[in-house]
Amino acid sequence: MLLHPSFLAINPLTPNRSKIFLHRHRTIVPRRTLRCAAGNGDVDAFTKRSGYLFKLTAFEADSLTDYNVSKIAAIYRRKPLVLFRRLFQIGTTFGKWFALRYLDRVTEKADLMFEVRAAELRQILVELGPAYIKVAQAISSRPDLIPPSYLDELSLLQDQISPFSTEVAFNTIEKELGLPLDDIFSEISPEPIAAASLGQVYQARLRRGGEVVAVKVQRPGVQAVISLDILILRFLAGLLRRAGKLNTDLQAVVDEWASSLFREMDYMKEANNGLKFRQLYGALPDVFVPKMYVEHSTRKVLVMEWVEGRKLSEVKDLYLVEVGVYCSFNQLLEYGFYHADPHPGNLLRTYDGKLAYLDFGMMGEFKQELRDGFIEACLHLVNRDFDALSKDFVTLGLLPPTADSDAVTKALTGVFQDAVAKGVRNISFGDLLGNLGTTMYKFKFQIPSYFSLVIRSLAVLEGIAISFDPDYKVLGSTYPWIARKVLTDSSPKLKASLQTLLYKDGVFRIDRLESLLTESLRAKTEKALVRKQAEETDSRVVIKQVLSFTLTEKGSFVRDMLLQEIAKGLDALGLATLNSITSTAIPFMSFIPVSSMTDEDTTNLRTLSRLLLLLSGYQQTENSVGGLGGGVSPDKNQKLCPEEASSVFNQLASVQEILPILSVISELPPESQQQLLGLPADLAGRLSSRVAARTIRRMFL
DSSP states (O other), X not given: OOOOGXXXXXXXXXXXXXXXXXXXXXXXXXXXXXXXHXXXXXXXXXXXXXXXXXXXXXXXXXXXXXXXXXXXHHHHHSOHHHHHHHHHHHHHHHHHHHHHHHHHHHTTOTTTTHHHXXXXXXXXXXXHOHHHHHHHHHHTTOTTTSOHHHHXXXXXXXXXXXXXXXXXXXXXXXXXXXXXXXXXXXXEOSSOSEEOSSEEEEEEEETTTXXXXXXXXXXXXXXXXXXXXXXXXXXXXXXXXXHHTOSSOHHHHHHHHHHHHHHHTOHHHHHHHHHHHHHHHTTSTTEEOOOBOGGGOOSSEEEEEXXXXXXXXXXXXXXXXXXXXXXXXXXXXIIOEEESOOOGGGEEEETTSOEEEOOOSSEEEOOHHHHHHHHHHHHHHHTTOHHHHHHHHHHTTXXXXXXXXXXXXXXXXXXXXXXXXXXXXXXXXXXXXXXXXXXXXXXTOOOOTTHHHHHHHHHHHHHHHHTTOTTOXXXXXXXXXXXHHHXXXXXXXHHHHHHHHHEETTEEOHHHHHHHHHHHTTOOOSGGGGSOOGGGGOHHHHHHHHHHHHTSSTTHHHHHHHHHHHHHHHHHHHHHHHHHHHHHHOGGGTTSOSSOOOHHHHHHHHHHHHHHHHHTTOOOXXXXXXXTTOOOOOOTTSOOOHHHHHHHHHHHHOHHHHHHHHHHHTTSOHHHHHHHHTHHHHHHHXXXXXXXXXXXXXXXO
């Protein structure tokens, strides 16, 4: 039997956490015994304080099924007293709390009353309802931003909210499904297992099939109160934009959030989202997505598989955080369909060690051109190409096309230079966002409506990891997947980006290829990912990984570039060898340039040397390549030493360097072995073409 993660809170009627599981396992009882238990007259704090907002006509309620600001405004124009009463309630509630905080500081009791005020704030948010709870949930997973006392209290809003009447819930289930509960469930808990901002959950057993399921029932009146609060927030967003002279359309940001919130209130859409999420990501290693019972779901009732486990934020499993990073990469940058509400209550570690996702009401779509733009921005950030990064910001909609490109590049250089100085693995996602603040205001940055949800999905994951590993960096964990995608993706745009990244003025940037390959080899999903292994420095393992990657169809683009650069290097090596033999064997004719080497030949020979080291399993440290992605090009003006040609030749001919490559060939897949056998002929053809072209050029030019 599995326990639904999104509702893993302590039952409000269960005072002792240690007794929760025993109590919970006793609560599934036959439906016929429940009428008495369900008939309690308890009223939750939200209904008690804000119940007047629920009083809409059937027509008005039906018009709020989808987010439409003009319809919402039309409804409340006819209810000005309700609007003013809500404004007064919100203003006085928060005003009183801020006044008390100010009084605490004046009387020097701020520290003493800190935990008390945190608890009061949580109660205020519960009483004001779902819209404010959702805002609090968005920041409750950032221990680096929120004081501990407030964090503890706001974390309770993820799934520990007072439930509404069970009698109302059961009546809603019967009305929505059109059948008595006895016909649907053979057993159901007499009390909700947990309550969240939009609904509450019961544990039940399906009469047909006998599967244990979670039954989520929507709170009565939530659409009415959320609609009014969003109308108020839109008004305040407009005032803030005008007062601050902001370039960002804050009302559009509110609209995007509101649209996702309204979709979340439609449980039928959530069921379909869950089906799609399971299809796309359910097969990923150590990812679990519960089954949806669409036939038993409606707009206000959702039936899904029961999942048992503990919150990810409580178990401190760094491996599952890495699994979450990999899954988030697939969501954001592979398919573009992502979980936009991954707060700790929606991420669970199952008892068999998998990461379970739940609550698929708030999902987002990341368009292909934006996904490519995000990847390019990450590449340019890591490689300190701030001029290209400023153009990426235009592509992503963060900057208007009319922005001063040179000024923006200079500003971004100042913001990001320190951030990337220690390498991509040490870049803090939260710090990057914080450091952008002043620059965003100066250059009138825009915040596209889609951006807030994307950033939140990444920030929440980093926040969970930071809670038990302060040094964790989500971008550092995501970048290996970005590097692998750039190296393997068939998208013409990403291929062009890779070409631009690796070549400057026709010169191949071997440092950047080393960086991308090194990072892409870190993109693993095995549990060994988070363990320090001696094999990480084993040249044989590195060789196998490089060959496995470059010999696949996805690695064909990189393989072609490598073969081309090796052919250039071998051609240069031939020239250097000929020069060396000529000057040694016929010293009195050394003044005659039999086959002079150009600056390009010198660069190609040095590139060959680096490629041989790379293919032989030698990995440079971060510092030696400029902190991952520095991309320092060889100095064309530096003359080739005779010893360099000899050194490259020794590398090429060394049995010690070749044996590791030969030893792993038998371990490669048959297709890769077949591809490997064809490489010598391909390389010979490229080399012959280059030698012939050079010979003809020197004969006739």
